[in-house]
Amino acid sequence: MTGSTTRAAPLESTVSGVVGDSPQRPDGTLKVKGEFAYSSDMWHDEMLWGATLRSPHPHARIRAIDTGPALAVSGVYAVLTHEDVPVNIYGLEHPDQPVLAENVVRYQGEPVAIVAADHPETARRAAARVRVDYEVLDPVTDAEAAMRPDAPVLHPTHPDGNVVRHVRIRHGEEDPAADVVVRGEYTVGMQDQAFLGPESGMAVPAEDGGVDLFIATQWLHADQRQVAHALNLPEEKVRLHLAGVGGAFGAREDLSMQIHACLLALRTGKPVKIVYGREESFFGHVHRHPAVLRYEHGATREGDLVYVKAEIILDGGAYASTTSAVTGNAATLGAGPYRIPNVRIDCYGVYTNNPPCGAMRGFGAVQACFAYESQLDKLAETLGMHPVDVRIRNALTEGSVMPTGQIVDSAAPVAELLALVRNRPMPAVPTGPRDLRELPGGVSNTTHGEGVVRGVGYGVGIKNVGFSEGFDDYSTARVRMAVIGGEPVVSVHTAAAEVGQGLVTLQAQIARTELGVQRVVIQPSDTSVGSAGSSSASRQSYVTGGAVKAACEEVREAVLQLAATRFGVAAVGLAGGKVVSDSQEVLADLVEVLGADTVERTVEWRHRPTHPVDPLTGQGFAHVQYAFAAHRAVVDVDVELGLVRVVELACAQDVGRAMNPDAVVGQIQGGSAQGLGLAVMEEIQVVDGVVRNPSFTDYLIPTVLDMPPMPIDVLERADPHAPYGLRGVGEPPTLSSTPAIVAAIRAATGIALTRVPVRPEHIVG
Structure with a gap:
């Protein structure tokens, strides 16, 4: 085929920089100057544009699809439905998702038909003219209700009804006694990865009957496997090339438009490019699992943890994605970075008719961390202890035994991290007239400081590094x-x-x-x-x-x-x-x-092998490495208006070896920002299975004005099992920043906040 394709060029690095240095990124200048080629910038001669028709209903039966009106639009080259897909099923971990909906749609935004045309607007107009006769069904949108025996089964071939996976952790005594018991129920909303570059890619048909796909993704070979299977082609005929990626955070692990673009390219014999807009992107990728978590902690009067019991319910949405692995992480890490001799955890990942959920930075551990850290604050208050003291008293150390029976066999400086953030100097308390930019609400001029109260809170978390439970990583x-x-x-x-x-x-x-x-x-x-x-x-x-x-x-x-x-x-x-x-x-x-x-x-x-946990007890060498981070949050809260401003967010993290110190600090800042977003602003609003805020106008993410100063302590406690002693960096700060901020809001308001994100009505309602 004649023509040219914009694709990635080799990146040559001629600046000095070995392990331990912070050399300039070879792609950094291009990105800052706006000259870096992202996947949406690709172009090819004779290129067509693809568009997707999506279901407006979270649950419906498809009675008929009429593509005639779309095919009649001038400039349209192809309109495809499930009948045109060679093998109409795919899935990252479990093949349970149709390439194009067949017989039934299970969530709002599910792809039903795809169109290729000579102009993107033509493709969109034609897609809107495809007529679909739906029989609307009642959606199953409550994860707990979906687990009941009488609930409609969304995937009839799944052996456990709507339960994708149930992980049991059983460690120590079944019913130990404790002097002090605290209980709580916590809720985590659905968070979006909110990457800057929406999904895009281009498929180019090849002379050998195969296809070259230029795609922004996180996992080229997993995409290749799924695309080749759906196209019924050998993998060597489906060649993937990484295009410029504008952020990911887990959302690009699953397929979006990869198979669609390839189907259209092979049908038309021309290159086909698909670029999502922001609203379509909200429907085109998975999100963080919303969760309900019920915890009970028992301790001695001196503050030693005796037991934890927990029930965690993760809403996986319409398709499995990585729900099994997320459930495994939430369960195996669900007791936190603490020595607890007796643990009983039941974690469920559940199918519903809500948007599909999968990987997002923190991957199950984020939800659990908010709950167990809230419990530690409640325990400290009950015992009359400082919240850091009760954590240090029970902190994991090297040689500690996890609830899975796995021994922590590298550094676990949890107590040291907590001491570092506690001992940092506090930010000064302002006196006199206040700058509006330093008040909750900012320059909106809603607050002048009369009802502003300062609070301080702490959080610490544990995150696995790498794939777990026997995955060949x-x-x-x-x-x-x-x-x-x-x-x-x-x-x-x-x-x-x-x-x-x-x-x-x-x-x-x-x-x-x-x-x-x-x-x-x-x-x-x-x-x-x-x-x-x-x-x-x-x-x-x-x-x-x-x-x-x-x-x-x-x-x-x-x-x-x-x-x-x-x-x-x-x-x-x-x-x-x-x-x-x-x-x-x-x-x-x-x-x-x-x-x-x-x-x-x-x-x-x-790396060294991991092993699946025992299905009855959850015991086993599940994770190759553990990583830890701690935060101290200082917040100002206008208790009359419910407005929050994070004044400072101090962090301490063990990175094993700082391979690139500047990049390490950047990762800690970025992870903390997403944790801040979950704490006070980020949530996809889903009502009866319908997304109410699929835009950055209504889905809020932190900006530079929301991010506070971040003093950071980077510890280097080498892991002897890892190359150079390094430890994964990107996810741990996402865990502990959220509970630290919420704890600080509780300290300022005296309100037992149990849900994130915290909204103004939670403070003043």
Whole structure:
């Protein structure tokens, strides 16, 4: 096919920077200047545009679909329904979702038909003309009601009715006695990932009958597997290329328009591009699971935790997505970063007719953290203890036993993190006239400080790193060293998705560290190299970093052997582009050693294995690594108007090894911002299965004006099992920031707030 495609170019990093430095990002300047090519910027000659018709109903039976009016629109090339899909089912973990709805729709926004036309507006107008005869059904929108035996079953072939997964944790005694008991029921709303770049991609038909898909995603090979299955093509004929990604946070793990674009491209024989608008994006991806959590904690009068009992119900929405894994995380991490000898947790992930829910930063641990941290505050108040003291008294340490029976076998400085945030100086209390920008409500001039009360709160959380419960978690890296333009150049090729987290920078840092070569080229990610897994679960630095490190080590050994053979002297290392001998004398430049040769190695690297938990007791080595963060929040609350301003959000986090210190701080800030959003503003409003606020006008996210100063303490307590001792960074601060902020609001108001996000009516209603 003739034409040209805008696609990612190799990113060459010529600035210095090894592990432990903070070099400039190779894509940073392009993004700041607006010159970076995102997936929505792609273009191809003879390109068509795709559009999707979505169900307006959360639950309905499809009686008939008439595509005739759409096909009659001038400029339309194809209109497809479920009858045109070779294999009409897909799913990230469980194949339970149709590519295009067949017989029934299970949530508002479910795709029913797709259109390809020569102009995006033509495609949208044609999609709106597809006539669908619906028999509207009563939606099942309450997760607890969906679990009842008499509830309508949304997926008749599922063996457990509407329960996607039930995880039981049974550890210690069944019914221990305690001096003090506190109970609470907590609710977490549905949060959106709110990435900046809506879903987009382009499919280009190939001469071999296959298709090339240029896509913004988190997991190229998982997409490839699902797309190939739906198209009934061998995987080698479905080639995926990572396009520029405008953020992800879990929402791009599932498919959106990938199969749709490929179907239209193969039907029309032309490239097809699909770009969602913001409103469609709200319907086009999964969200954070809303949850109801019931907890009971028992303790001694001195404050030692004796037991925890919990029931956690996660609303998974219409399709499974990652609900099974999210349920596993919420259950296995549901007791928090504490030593508790007796634990009984039941966690349920449930089908409903609400929007599908799946991965979002924190992945089940966020919901549990809000509940158990609220319980610790309630326990501290009952015992008359400082909330930090009761946490430190029960904090996990290295060698502690988790409720799953797994021993924490690397650093767990929970008490140290808590002490760091508590001991930080408090922000000054303003005196005299107040600047409106520093008051709740800001320049809206609603508050002048008369009813403003300050509060302080704390939170700490535990998050797993990497895929868990026996998942074969690995990454593949191909590293090549050659002489180009008279100097040694290293090329690194993986399928890892750069979604804004800075992985392209880190891969170059690792290559420089291991090979001593300045010029490093990071090749565009695609499926021509083995899988790198998903850019999620805070895993890429660990797993893809480990793969790049291992591949570099093999290249280094090969180069040293080449040098030893050519010069007849034992070569033992590389330093600054030189080959050195036992006596540390310089043998030769790498240019001289390599000559015209190219040294290349491909490595598939795995961390130590995890295992599925026992289905009856939840016991097992479930997680490869644990990560911890703590926050102290200082807030001002106008108790008369219900307005909140976060004054300061201090954080302390153990990162194992700060591979890129500036990037580490950025990740902590970003995760904390999303936790702040969940605490006081972010929620998708769903009423009877219908989304009421699918726009950034009505779905609020923190802006620069909402984010407070963030003093940050970064601890480096190396994990001996991880490459360079590193520990995943991106998710833990999302956990503990939310309960810390809510605790501070409670301290200011004296109100037992049990739901996030906290709204003004919760404070003054």
